[in-house]
Amino acid sequence: MSRVLIRVLWLMLISGLSLQGCAPPKPVRLGAPIEGYSHTSAAINRFSVNRGGGPNISPYSGGGKQNCCASLPVKWHPGLTVVVEWEKDPDPYASANWPPLGTDGYRAAYKLHAAKYTRHRAVVPVARYEELGLVNVHFLPCNQVAVSAGATYPGRPDYPFHFPQKMQEPATCPEY
Structure with a gap:
């Protein structure tokens, strides 16, 4: 190798190393398991946190079932938010009075019932944490x-x- 080429490579190496010190470090993110709680009489048919799916939740219940994963920073920082999207069934016990499962009557009843599902999206602040762990999502009254x-x-x-x-x-x- 010529001396000129060695010098060019050496300068490129030094320049690259010096530029690394100028760039701010990117936050380290991890996938954290998702668990949910419904504090209302509605069922949560499905939900997601930053597009990572959570389990379905019966009315007034939750915990114990986890899905993977929501991407979050290892270190909490002020202003940290997540996007939560969910589908809610306001009358989860309606099927008790439907025709037998598998019949045309059941399918018709289900279609009418599913039309009453509501879909929601919220940008939600994440409570301060010292160590990233399980992502717990609490569904409260008034969406x-x-x-x-x-x-x-x-x-x-x-x-x-x-x-x-x-x-x-x-x-x-209240209207938000």
């Missing part, structure tokens, strides 16, 4: 949502939310 993502869980004193499991929908919801 409100709360999200935590730490290494703690509902029922512990250090958990950021203490919602009652059963919450009633008010007669009218």
Whole structure:
């Protein structure tokens, strides 16, 4: 190799190394498992956090079922939000009075029922966490949502939310 080529390669190496110090480090993200809680009489048929899917949730229940994954930064920072999208069934026990499963009557009843599902989307702040852990999504009255993502869980004193499991929908919801 010629001396000129060696010098050019050496300058390129030094320039590349010096530029690395100028670029801000990208936040490290990980996929965290998703769990959900419905604090209302509605069922959550499906939901996602930053497009990562969560499990379906029966009315007034949740926890115990996890899906993978929501991409979140390892370190929490002020202003951290996630996009939560969900489909809600406001009358999850209606099928008790339907014709037998597999019949045309059942399919017709299901079609009428599914037309009443509602779909929602919210940009939700994530509660402060010291260590990234399980992403817990709480579905509250008036289509409100709360999200935590730490290494703690509902029922512990250090958990950021203490919602009652059963919450009633008010007669009218505030407009946001």
